[in-house]
Structure formats: C-alpha cells, structure tokens
Amino acid sequence: MTATPASPLHLAVALDGTGWHPASWREPVARPRELFTAGYWADLVAEAEHGLLDFVTIEDGLGPQSSHFLDPDDRTDQVRGRLDAVLTAARIAPLTRHIGLVPTVVATHTEPFHLSKAIATLDYVSGGRAGLRVQISARPNEAAHFGRRTVPRITAYDSPDTADFVAGLFDEAADYVEVVRRLWDSWEDDAEIRDVATGRFIDRDKLHYIDFEGRHFSVKGPSITPRPPQGQPLVTALAHDTVPYRLVARQADVGYVTPHDTGHARAILAEIRAEQEAAGRADQPLHVFADLVVFLDEEPGAAAARKERLDTLAGEPYTSDALVFTGTPSELADLLQEFGGTGLTGFRLRPAVLGHDLPAVTRGLVPELQRRGAFRRAYEAGTLRGLLGLARPANRYAHAV
Amino acid sequence: MTRPQKQTKQIHLAAHFPGVNNTTVWSDPRAGSHIEFSSFVHFARTAERAKFDFLFLAEGLRLREQGGHIYDLDVVGRPDTFTVLAALAAVTDRIGLTGTINSTFNEPYEVARQFATLDHLSGGRSAWNVVTSWDAFTGENFRRGGFLPQEERYSRAKEFLATAHELFDSWRGDEIVADQTGGTFLGDPEAGAFAHHGEHFDIHGRFNVPRSPQGRPVIFQAGDSEEGREFAAAEADAIFSRHGTLEAGQAFYRDVKSRLPKYGRRPEDLLILPAATFALADTDAEAEELAREVRRRQVSGATALRHLEFVWNRDLSAYDPDGPLPDIDPDVDSDHLARGRAQVRMYRDPLATAREWRELAEANNWSIRDLVIHTGNRQNFVGSPSTIAKTLNEYVQADASDGFILVPHLTPGGLDEFADKVVPLLQEEGVFRTDYEGTTLRDHLGLRSPVTAVQP
Incomplete structure (x- = not known):
C-alpha cells in the first residue's frame, strides 16, 4: 500500500474539559454543566471535523485535576472530574467519519493487554481512525488510587533519584507500548479463514504469542482482538526532555513538543532525530508536532484582552509548558508557517476556551491556512494513518514460521 | 400443586x-x-x-x-x-x-x-x-x-x-x-x-x-x-x-x-x-428439523472429537468422528488438555462418564459425533x-x-x-x-x- 501524499501542515486539537485556561469554564460559551454528557464531546469533535483537522486528543488522568504539578489540591473554583478518554472517543466514533480519535492512556497503572484491545476496538468502531497518547503518572496520590505500588513524593526535580525514578517510568511506558504494538500484530490480517471443509475458523499458525518479558511485566498473548484496520493505530506522546524524547523516538508515530521559538524547535528536533537514529528507526516516519495554547480572535488585541480577563477571573496569569499564543488567525498562521520551516510537520493546538477558540481554529485559522495552500481542503484518506501520510505497516510476525 | x-x-x-x-x-x-x-x-x-x-x-x-x-x-x-x-x-x-x-x-x-x-x-x-x-x-x-x-x-x-x-x-x-x-x-x-x-x-x-x-x-x-x-x-x-x-x-x-x-x-x-x-x-415440525440441523452444524466431526477430549483428556485426533467411541479409558492423571474453558470442570468423574457414554453409544448405535450431539445442550x-x-x-x-x-x-x-x-x-x-x-x-x-x- 502506498502512502497518501501528506498535506503541507497537520493540525490536531487537544480537548480538555472546557479548555486549557483554568477559568475557561466561566465563559458563557463553555457549557460546564454538560461536561459529563456525550453530546458535549460529540459537538466538539464535530466542530473539529468540520475544520478538516487530522485528529483530536482527549486528556485523561487517574485522579482529579490539580493546580499543582504532582500533588492534589482542594480547589473548588476550577473544573474537577472527567470521563474515561478511551470510552469518550468510542462514544464519538460512530458519529464522525474522517477525524482521528486519540485518547490519553496512563501506562503506569493500567494493563497493556486491556489497553491494546481497547484501542484495537476503537480502531474497529471508527473504521481505522484510532490512536493513543501515552502518558506516565508520577503522582503519589494516583498510585494510592491503585494501591499496587508506591510512588515517592518528588521534592527536588533535579536530584539524581528523581531522574532515575522518572526514567524508570518512561522505560516502563516504552515496554508498555511495545506490548500494545506486539499485541496488535499478534493476529495476521488473514488469520480468520472460516474453512468449512476442515471445520477451522482460524488458521492458528497466523496467531502469535508475543512472549514479552520485561522488568515490569510479562505478557504472553495473543490478543483476544484481531489486528485492527490500521494494523498499527497511531501512537503519540508529549515530551519535554531527553528521556521522553527517547520514548517518542523509540515508540511513537507522532511526538508533541513544546518549543518556545524556532531555535528551540530546531534543537528539539535534532535531539529527537539523534535518538531515532540511536534506536535504529531513522528510516521510519516520525511526525513531530509543536503544542501551542491558543487564544484566537479576528480583531487585533481582542485575544490578549480576553486572556487578561480570564487571568483576572483565575486570580493569576496563565502559564503553560507550551507557548501561549494570543492573536488573530492570520498571525497564528504566520507563526505556524515559521515553525513549519524548522522541520516540525504539524501542531497540536490547545484551545484556551474550547467553545470559543476551537471554532476560531476551524473557521478562522483553517481557511487562512487553506488560502495560503498550507492545509487540506478535503479529507484525502479514510484512516488516521492515511491522513498523516503513514502507510499501513507490515505485520512483524507475518513471516515467522 | x-x-x-x-x-x-x-x-x-x-x-x-x-x-x-x-x-x-x-x-x-x-x-x-x-x-x-x-x-x-x-x-x-x-x-x-x-x-x-x-x-x-x-x-x-x-x-x-x-x-x-x-x-x-x-x-x-x-x-x-x-x-x-x-x-x-x-x-x-x-x-x-x-x-x-x-x-x-x-x-x-x-x-x-x-x-x-x-x-x-x-x-x-x-x-x-x-x-x-x-x-x-x-x-x-x-x-x-x-x-x-x-x-x-x-x-x-x-x-x-x-x-x-x-x-x-x-x-x-x-x-x-x-x-x-x-x-x-x-x-x-x-x-x-x-x-x-x-x-x-x-x-x-x-x-x-x-x-x-x-x-x-x-x-x-x-x-x-x-x-x-x-x-x-x-x-x-x-x-x-x-x-x-x-x-x-x-x-x-x-x-x-x-x-x-x-x-x-x-x-x-x-x-x-x-x-x-x-x-x-x-x-413446530419445521422448528424441530431446524433444531436438528443447527445441532449438526454446531458439532462438526472435528468439534465432536475435541469435545470428547474434555472427558478423555487424551489427543483423540486419530479417531474417526463417524466411528465408535474410543475403547481406551480417559487419562485422569495428567493436567487437563483444554485450557481457558469452564466445561472441563463439569466432568468430575471422567471414567464413569466415559463408561456411560460408551453404553449410550452402543445402545443407540451412535458414532462419536452422534453422541456429542445428543449429550450436548439441545x-x-x-x-x-x-x-x-x-x-x-x-x-x-x-x-x-x-x-x-x-x-x-x-x-x-x-x-x-x-x-x-x-x-x-x-x-x-x-x-x-x-x-x-x-x-x-x-x-x-x-x-x-x-x-x-x-x-x-
């Protein structure tokens, strides 16, 4: 199968609650009472699909949101609570036709066997539009929700113990993705034969034990779910540092990074490409997207004023791991094209207020990029891999005897 | 009552x-x-x-x-x-x-x-x-x-x-x-x-x-x-x-x-x-006929042999499903051949079940496949x-x-x-x-x- 020619820029949108600004829920467009209904999420994804976006990601976590990086809080003035992202994606899949669905999964406390069949099934119910965004959890309170392992409370971020601990979580996540991927391949595409003459439903020589044995877990296989339509659904991860860059380089199809300028973007890309080479994957396609928080308004100055108003409601200026953009769709298009020149192949935009900034992306930014010939005018492929110009991979076990 | x-x-x-x-x-x-x-x-x-x-x-x-x-x-x-x-x-x-x-x-x-x-x-x-x-x-x-x-x-x-x-x-x-x-x-x-x-x-x-x-x-x-x-x-x-x-x-x-x-x-x-x-x-008559037909489809010759193995706990693939039941006895000493199934626990006394089934098959002139069809769930x-x-x-x-x-x-x-x-x-x-x-x-x-x- 040949890869579909990719469009010049790829665009994804990161969905989280009512938006990425902590006061976003207070905007009249925000619909905070509907956060736990299917209709709310269906409307957001329909809007993203209307804008021909490549995919949406859905944030998730195994504990309540918090204003602290690693500890819980008891704030009542921000959105708390969320639905399981994989099931939310599955609920939306039959209502959409083209857009990719990429839920967040936490590797640290979950079973790769369960997750592999869940994403394979998301791929079936969406007709080949599934992916996952893998995340680790270093939060002691989330570990206590499972009671199966102790996570030390990180106090000094730069201590060697912390570095070792976090590196261990990322190594485990890499093993996790390895198991998930092997399980997707554990059935060859033509394993189901329905041979009435011999009474055999499957050709069992085309099912494979994955026999994974790692430091953290062993998984035998095969999966209970046949190989999904895309063969390998999309694997993505957010990375801010060398250790997670290595996870991206070893296991991902798309990495999200957080450059603050084009020089920074080039440096990150160089590091990821070097890791990719070290992992022996230099010849394989790997998209690197920049994450940006966006406040978008047509009128010059309006977006910055809106951010200021939201910051006042929140009681503090909004800060992010990613670059925070305020401006017009045309200014954002300029910035994306400038970043595009560094070798980044796309962007994952985090709308500050979903009810406002998502339509600003789909109805403002997208037409602007289309006018510049920098974004698709129609969906050109039937699968998420296809939209990203990624071929359907051969099965790693197909030639095993 | x-x-x-x-x-x-x-x-x-x-x-x-x-x-x-x-x-x-x-x-x-x-x-x-x-x-x-x-x-x-x-x-x-x-x-x-x-x-x-x-x-x-x-x-x-x-x-x-x-x-x-x-x-x-x-x-x-x-x-x-x-x-x-x-x-x-x-x-x-x-x-x-x-x-x-x-x-x-x-x-x-x-x-x-x-x-x-x-x-x-x-x-x-x-x-x-x-x-x-x-x-x-x-x-x-x-x-x-x-x-x-x-x-x-x-x-x-x-x-x-x-x-x-x-x-x-x-x-x-x-x-x-x-x-x-x-x-x-x-x-x-x-x-x-x-x-x-x-x-x-x-x-x-x-x-x-x-x-x-x-x-x-x-x-x-x-x-x-x-x-x-x-x-x-x-x-x-x-x-x-x-x-x-x-x-x-x-x-x-x-x-x-x-x-x-x-x-x-x-x-x-x-x-x-x-x-x-x-x-x-x-x-009703057509339904009876359909029920028989479905039972035969549910129990192919190959399926009949594998089901008999639940009781015999031996590889019976050499037997003819359209022929008589095995005259050897079940293996009650080895680990069970079938894994990941609930059915195998139903046969608490495989030797007695085997005896009973042989008698049933003989009395009715049933093949292995006939027996599995008749003893299975209607x-x-x-x-x-x-x-x-x-x-x-x-x-x-x-x-x-x-x-x-x-x-x-x-x-x-x-x-x-x-x-x-x-x-x-x-x-x-x-x-x-x-x-x-x-x-x-x-x-x-x-x-x-x-x-x-x-x-x-």
Missing part, C-alpha cells in the same frame, strides 16, 4: 451477542463478522427495535487452548467490551448495555471509572456482569500473573464490588454547581473522597468521575456455585443463570430468592435471567412463534425465571425473526412491553435506585 393467586409477571428479555463457543454457527453462509462494528450495530438495533431490556457481552481474557494449541474450531476473537459498548451507546437510545468484566485482572479505580463513564455516555444504561478468574493461564497476559489462589476468587470479587460501590457513592450527585458568575465549580471540596482498607484492596484518594445517571451500574452475577449464589443474593441485581429447563429453573429460582430476606432484600430486587437458545420456524426453546411465546411465558409465570437472555446461533441476524415474530405475540399477551417506559436500565428492569452510602 396449587399456587397462591398472583399477578401476571412481565417478561424481561435480553440479547446475548453470539459467543466464542460452538453454540455460534459460523459456517452458515449468513454468518457475519464477530468483530466488525456493523455486526454489533445490527444486533443491538434489532434488540432495541424489539424493546429488549439489554444487550449482553461476554468476555474471556485469553484465547482457549487444547492440547497446547489455540483452539481453532469455534469463533475466535472479540472486541474490547467497554469500548464496543460505549460505541453502541451512540447508535442506540434505550437498550441496556451489559458488559462482562473480570474482577481478578482489573483494579477497582479503573473499572469504576469505566462503568461510571459508560453510564454517563449512555444516559444510564450500563450494567456489569461481575466474573472471577483465578487461573495462571489467563494471568500470563497480565502484570501480576496467576497471583490469586482459587479459594480467594470470590472474596476478591466481593471486595472488588464493595470497593467499586464506595467509589460510585463517593459522589452524591449534587456537587457540580458550575456557578459561572460566582466562580464555584464544585460545591463540595471533598467530592469523590474515599478510603478503603481491606484484605485485597488498600486504596484511598479521590474518585474523578461524578455520579452517573444510574448512580451505580446494574450488577449481574453469573456463577452457579454455593458461593456464587450467596454473592448474588447479597449483591446482585440480576443473575445470568444456566438453568434453562423448567424444573431446574424453578429449583434454582426458589433457592436464590429464598436467600434474599436475610440481606433485607425483596424477591423483586434480584432478577433470575437464564441463558436461552432457541430454534424458531414457521411450524436448544432450550424449539417451535413456531406461538409455541415459543407460549413456552417462554409459561416458564416465567411458573417462576422458572423472570425472563431470558437469548443466545442466538447466528451473527448478526440471529435475533431478527424472534424480534419480528415472537415479540409481537408476547406483547399481544400483555406480558412484554410495547415501548420503553423509562430511560435507564434500572427502569426497564424495575429495580430501585441504589441507596447512596454517603448521606449529605
């Missing part, structure tokens, strides 16, 4: 998606995919069109093996239960969505999140068939391996369910105020707080899914052991039982319902819903639409059950005829709904809302 005068019961009906066993006839030219979403959509919409209470999905977490090989004669493979149910919530409106989820190779926080999410995303239609597993064979697919001793499977299941209930109940349902002007999202800073310190689970913190429309999913139990029955009487809203005959059904029904008072529960708080297979045709209900409607109703009114979970032999169209021809007769009889009266699965099943443990 006289019964006290009582009200006519309403029948509950559910649809079991055809499973990975030889009840499912994949060799029929009409048999469709067991994986493609379109099959699930067809099946669920048929059941909803017929106003069924719920759809039921089974689950197994390791492919079955026999003689060291993956068992290849039945349907193999299924989608992930939660994911396919969430997707079905998008293409259905009222029907309940019941998933079989294992309490051994899962953790309460994650499963509670998944059920609470499914309940939100379906508007209150989720149900959980709680099953256990202890075998190291399945454990090879999971982080902990075969960690749980057999005798602890129910104690873990009980504590798992109790813990999940604590998580569901950690939100009362009134915490989200989302006052956009005043700036208060959460009315209670402690929403979702929980702490459970038990033998199997020692967890604490904050549950992060607010209370769902049903509060808790409807709980099913499927085990038939003494422990299983007691667990159901204490905890379950419904039992998925295997007692499909009138007498066995009545005995089971009496037994389980009589256990309820000691838990302060009423008879109608626990529904008995046996699995039921059927062969439906225009006339369809529970065979007949014309009116015969089946009448018999189903008789069973329910005679307290052999409160309804049935129908297990058709064809995917995805195996319910079509039942929906079109049997359901209208039950509706005319006034024993089955003509439309949904409520929106949640609890409404359909006539179950009370769960009492919240945490009081405001």
Whole structure:
C-alpha cells in the first residue's frame, strides 16, 4: 500500500474539559454543566471535523485535576472530574467519519493487554481512525488510587533519584507500548479463514504469542482482538526532555513538543532525530508536532484582552509548558508557517476556551491556512494513518514460521 | 400443586451477542463478522427495535487452548467490551448495555471509572456482569500473573464490588454547581473522597468521575456455585443463570430468592435471567428439523472429537468422528488438555462418564459425533412463534425465571425473526412491553435506585 501524499501542515486539537485556561469554564460559551454528557464531546469533535483537522486528543488522568504539578489540591473554583478518554472517543466514533480519535492512556497503572484491545476496538468502531497518547503518572496520590505500588513524593526535580525514578517510568511506558504494538500484530490480517471443509475458523499458525518479558511485566498473548484496520493505530506522546524524547523516538508515530521559538524547535528536533537514529528507526516516519495554547480572535488585541480577563477571573496569569499564543488567525498562521520551516510537520493546538477558540481554529485559522495552500481542503484518506501520510505497516510476525 | 393467586409477571428479555463457543454457527453462509462494528450495530438495533431490556457481552481474557494449541474450531476473537459498548451507546437510545468484566485482572479505580463513564455516555444504561478468574493461564497476559489462589476468587470479587460501590457513592450527585458568575465549580471540596482498607484492596484518594445517571451500574452475577449464589443474593441485581429447563429453573429460582430476606432484600430486587437458545420456524415440525440441523452444524466431526477430549483428556485426533467411541479409558492423571474453558470442570468423574457414554453409544448405535450431539445442550426453546411465546411465558409465570437472555446461533441476524415474530405475540399477551417506559436500565428492569452510602 502506498502512502497518501501528506498535506503541507497537520493540525490536531487537544480537548480538555472546557479548555486549557483554568477559568475557561466561566465563559458563557463553555457549557460546564454538560461536561459529563456525550453530546458535549460529540459537538466538539464535530466542530473539529468540520475544520478538516487530522485528529483530536482527549486528556485523561487517574485522579482529579490539580493546580499543582504532582500533588492534589482542594480547589473548588476550577473544573474537577472527567470521563474515561478511551470510552469518550468510542462514544464519538460512530458519529464522525474522517477525524482521528486519540485518547490519553496512563501506562503506569493500567494493563497493556486491556489497553491494546481497547484501542484495537476503537480502531474497529471508527473504521481505522484510532490512536493513543501515552502518558506516565508520577503522582503519589494516583498510585494510592491503585494501591499496587508506591510512588515517592518528588521534592527536588533535579536530584539524581528523581531522574532515575522518572526514567524508570518512561522505560516502563516504552515496554508498555511495545506490548500494545506486539499485541496488535499478534493476529495476521488473514488469520480468520472460516474453512468449512476442515471445520477451522482460524488458521492458528497466523496467531502469535508475543512472549514479552520485561522488568515490569510479562505478557504472553495473543490478543483476544484481531489486528485492527490500521494494523498499527497511531501512537503519540508529549515530551519535554531527553528521556521522553527517547520514548517518542523509540515508540511513537507522532511526538508533541513544546518549543518556545524556532531555535528551540530546531534543537528539539535534532535531539529527537539523534535518538531515532540511536534506536535504529531513522528510516521510519516520525511526525513531530509543536503544542501551542491558543487564544484566537479576528480583531487585533481582542485575544490578549480576553486572556487578561480570564487571568483576572483565575486570580493569576496563565502559564503553560507550551507557548501561549494570543492573536488573530492570520498571525497564528504566520507563526505556524515559521515553525513549519524548522522541520516540525504539524501542531497540536490547545484551545484556551474550547467553545470559543476551537471554532476560531476551524473557521478562522483553517481557511487562512487553506488560502495560503498550507492545509487540506478535503479529507484525502479514510484512516488516521492515511491522513498523516503513514502507510499501513507490515505485520512483524507475518513471516515467522 | 396449587399456587397462591398472583399477578401476571412481565417478561424481561435480553440479547446475548453470539459467543466464542460452538453454540455460534459460523459456517452458515449468513454468518457475519464477530468483530466488525456493523455486526454489533445490527444486533443491538434489532434488540432495541424489539424493546429488549439489554444487550449482553461476554468476555474471556485469553484465547482457549487444547492440547497446547489455540483452539481453532469455534469463533475466535472479540472486541474490547467497554469500548464496543460505549460505541453502541451512540447508535442506540434505550437498550441496556451489559458488559462482562473480570474482577481478578482489573483494579477497582479503573473499572469504576469505566462503568461510571459508560453510564454517563449512555444516559444510564450500563450494567456489569461481575466474573472471577483465578487461573495462571489467563494471568500470563497480565502484570501480576496467576497471583490469586482459587479459594480467594470470590472474596476478591466481593471486595472488588464493595470497593467499586464506595467509589460510585463517593459522589452524591449534587456537587457540580458550575456557578459561572460566582466562580464555584464544585460545591463540595471533598467530592469523590474515599478510603478503603481491606484484605485485597488498600486504596484511598479521590474518585474523578461524578455520579452517573444510574448512580451505580446494574450488577449481574453469573456463577452457579454455593458461593456464587450467596454473592448474588447479597449483591446482585440480576443473575445470568444456566438453568434453562423448567424444573431446574424453578429449583434454582426458589433457592436464590429464598436467600434474599436475610440481606433485607425483596424477591423483586434480584432478577433470575437464564441463558436461552432457541430454534424458531414457521411450524413446530419445521422448528424441530431446524433444531436438528443447527445441532449438526454446531458439532462438526472435528468439534465432536475435541469435545470428547474434555472427558478423555487424551489427543483423540486419530479417531474417526463417524466411528465408535474410543475403547481406551480417559487419562485422569495428567493436567487437563483444554485450557481457558469452564466445561472441563463439569466432568468430575471422567471414567464413569466415559463408561456411560460408551453404553449410550452402543445402545443407540451412535458414532462419536452422534453422541456429542445428543449429550450436548439441545436448544432450550424449539417451535413456531406461538409455541415459543407460549413456552417462554409459561416458564416465567411458573417462576422458572423472570425472563431470558437469548443466545442466538447466528451473527448478526440471529435475533431478527424472534424480534419480528415472537415479540409481537408476547406483547399481544400483555406480558412484554410495547415501548420503553423509562430511560435507564434500572427502569426497564424495575429495580430501585441504589441507596447512596454517603448521606449529605
């Protein structure tokens, strides 16, 4: 199968609650009472699909949101609570036709066997539009929700113990993705034969034990779910540092990074490409997207004023791991094209207020990029891999005897 | 025997998606995919069109093996239960969505999140068939391996369910105020707080899914052991039982319902819903013929040999399925050839079973295949639409059950005829709904809302 020619820029949108600004829920467009209904999420994804976006990601976590990086809080003035992202994606899949669905999964406390069949099934119910965004959890309170392992409370971020601990979580996540991927391949595409003459439903020589044995877990296989339509659904991860860059380089199809300028973007890309080479994957396609928080308004100055108003409601200026953009769709298009020149192949935009900034992306930014010939005018492929110009991979076990 | 005068019961009906066993006839030219979403959509919409209470999905977490090989004669493979149910919530409106989820190779926080999410995303239609597993064979697919001793499977299941209930109940349902002007999202800073310190689970913190429309999913139990029955009487809203005959059904029904008072529960708080297979045709005679034909398709020569191996515990592939039974005796010393199956535990005394079967086969001049067909399960209900409607109703009114979970032999169209021809007769009889009266699965099943443990 040949890869579909990719469009010049790829665009994804990161969905989280009512938006990425902590006061976003207070905007009249925000619909905070509907956060736990299917209709709310269906409307957001329909809007993203209307804008021909490549995919949406859905944030998730195994504990309540918090204003602290690693500890819980008891704030009542921000959105708390969320639905399981994989099931939310599955609920939306039959209502959409083209857009990719990429839920967040936490590797640290979950079973790769369960997750592999869940994403394979998301791929079936969406007709080949599934992916996952893998995340680790270093939060002691989330570990206590499972009671199966102790996570030390990180106090000094730069201590060697912390570095070792976090590196261990990322190594485990890499093993996790390895198991998930092997399980997707554990059935060859033509394993189901329905041979009435011999009474055999499957050709069992085309099912494979994955026999994974790692430091953290062993998984035998095969999966209970046949190989999904895309063969390998999309694997993505957010990375801010060398250790997670290595996870991206070893296991991902798309990495999200957080450059603050084009020089920074080039440096990150160089590091990821070097890791990719070290992992022996230099010849394989790997998209690197920049994450940006966006406040978008047509009128010059309006977006910055809106951010200021939201910051006042929140009681503090909004800060992010990613670059925070305020401006017009045309200014954002300029910035994306400038970043595009560094070798980044796309962007994952985090709308500050979903009810406002998502339509600003789909109805403002997208037409602007289309006018510049920098974004698709129609969906050109039937699968998420296809939209990203990624071929359907051969099965790693197909030639095993 | 006289019964006290009582009200006519309403029948509950559910649809079991055809499973990975030889009840499912994949060799029929009409048999469709067991994986493609379109099959699930067809099946669920048929059941909803017929106003069924719920759809039921089974689950197994390791492919079955026999003689060291993956068992290849039945349907193999299924989608992930939660994911396919969430997707079905998008293409259905009222029907309940019941998933079989294992309490051994899962953790309460994650499963509670998944059920609470499914309940939100379906508007209150989720149900959980709680099953256990202890075998190291399945454990090879999971982080902990075969960690749980057999005798602890129910104690873990009980504590798992109790813990999940604590998580569901950690939100009362009134915490989200989302006052956009005043700036208060959460009315209670402690929403979702929980702490459970038990033998199997020692967890604490904050549950992060607010209370769902049903509060808790409807709980099913499927085990038939003494422990299983007691667990159901204490905890379950419904039992998925295997007692499909009138007498066995009545005995089971009496037994389980009589256990309820000691838990302060009423008879109608626990529904008995046996699995039921059927062969439906225009006339009774045609249905009998169809039943025979389906049985032969369910038991191919190859399947007959493998089933005989459950008892003999030897490789019998050299035998002719159309010939006589083996004259050698079962191997009672070796580990069992078949792995990942419940059936093998049914034959407690293989030598006696083998003797009995040889005698049966000789007396009737049966081949191996004939014997397996005759000793295997016949369809529970065979007949014309009116015969089946009448018999189903008789069973329910005679307290052999409160309804049935129908297990058709064809995917995805195996319910079509039942929906079109049997359901209208039950509706005319006034024993089955003509439309949904409520929106949640609890409404359909006539179950009370769960009492919240945490009081405001």
